[in-house]
Amino acid sequence: MSYRDLSLGDIAAQLPRSTELFLKLGLDFCCGGKQTLAEAAAEKGLDVTVLEASLEVLAQQPAQSGKDWRAAPLGEIIDFIIPNFHDKHRAQLPGLIDMAEKVESVHADKPDCPKGLAVIVRKIYDDLVNHMSKEEQILFPLIKAGRGPMAAAPIAVMEAEHDEAGNDLEDIKKLTANFTVPAEACNTWRALYSGLNEFAAELMEHVHLENNVLFPRALQGDQP
Numbered sequence: 001m002s003y004r005d006l007s008l009g010d011i012a013a014q015l016p017r018s019t020e021l022f023l024k025l026g027l028d029f030c031c032g033g034k035q036t037l038a039e040a041a042a043e044k045g046l047d048v049t050v051l052e053a054s055l056e057v058l059a060q061q062p063a064q065s066g067k068d069w070r071a072a073p074l075g076e077i078i079d080f081i082i083p084n085f086h087d088k089h090r091a092q093l094p095g096l097i098d099m100a101e102k103v104e105s106v107h108a109d110k111p112d113c114p115k116g117l118a119v120i121v122r123k124i125y126d127d128l129v130n131h132m133s134k135e136e137q138i139l140f141p142l143i144k145a146g147r148g149p150m151a152a153a154p155i156a157v158m159e160a161e162h163d164e165a166g167n168d169l170e171d172i173k174k175l176t177a178n179f180t181v182p183a184e185a186c187n188t189w190r191a192l193y194s195g196l197n198e199f200a201a202e203l204m205e206h207v208h209l210e211n212n213v214l215f216p217r218a219l220q221g222d223q224p
Contacts, residue, residue, distance in 0.1 A: 003052050008040055009033025009212035013070055017058050019208065023201055025051075026178075030207035031166030069213045074148070074224045077214050078140045085206035086132045092199055093125040099192040107189065112182040114175040121196070124168050131161045148218030155215045162207045169200050 003011055008029040012019050022029045027040050037055075041048040069077055100118035107113045139158060142151045173179070179197040181190050 003055050004038040004041075004048050005036055007034050007036055009208065011037060011055065012208050013212050015055060015059055016068075017061070018055055019205065021054060021058065023204065028166065028204070030204045030211055031163050033208060033212050069209060070217075074214060074218055074222055075144050077209065078144060081206065081209060081214070082136065082140075085202065085209075086136065088202065089125075089128055089132070089199070089206075092195065093121065093128070096192060096195050096199065097121050097125060099188050099195070103186075103189045103192055106186070110182070110184065112177075112184075117172065117175050120168055120171050120175070124165060124172075127161065127165060127168075131158070131165075134158070143214070143218045144224050146224050148224070149221045152219060155219065159211060159215070162211060165203065166207070169203065172196060172200070 006014075008022060008027055010033075012022065012029040012033065019029060021027075025046065026044065028035070032040070035043075037051060038048050040046075041051055067080075069080075097118055100114070100121050104113060104115055104118055108115070134154070135158060139151060139154045142148065142154070176193055176196065179193045179200075181193050185193075
């Protein structure tokens with residue numbers, strides 16, 4: 001099949017294993033998920049024909065045992081999101097803030113020191129705590145009550161906040177040279193970049209599941 005005119009979000013929803021390829025190539029399938037594959041390829045200077053061939057190879061592989069969230073009850077999606085993304089973000093970000101502050105303090109004289117990183121990570125944490133609380137207290141109960149089609153306004157707010165988090169992630173990637181550890185980095189510096197890389201990938205999966213699966217299905221009135 002042709003993938004070039006499909007959005008990155010639709011491809012990620014239809015072919016979950018494609019997200020690993022997108023992450024490797026720096027293609028934003030969550031906040032920028034409305035871009036078509038052809039548009040995203042042109043923006044990154046990638047050959048869309050090669051991308052389509054890679055996706056076709058993935059599509060021909062045996063089905064994974066992972067959940068197909070496109071058919072799951074909306075309540076089940078929400079019950080997966082909270083412990084696997086919301087709770088995990090709340091737990092992992094304070095430690096990353098502490099490490100970023102330590103690296104900036106100890107290595108301030110080094111040219112590769114990611115100055116300002118701790119401020120951005122703290123902003124993401126503060127914004128996410130507020131954002132996830134609104135989802136858990138307002139939006140998710142609406143969806144679980146079968147009132148998804150009436151939730152267009154809060155969903156629009158959540159998507160705008162997702163975009164802001166995506167922009168903050170881009171700033172982090174620039175500061176860290178896409179999580180490239182300098183040769184002279186200490187163990188804390190290495191652990192910081194590894195942890196941020198893991199967080200970034202999980203946040204993208206989190207936002208993808210909401211933006212491209214949960215929210216559209218809720219708005220169209222799928223049963224909770």
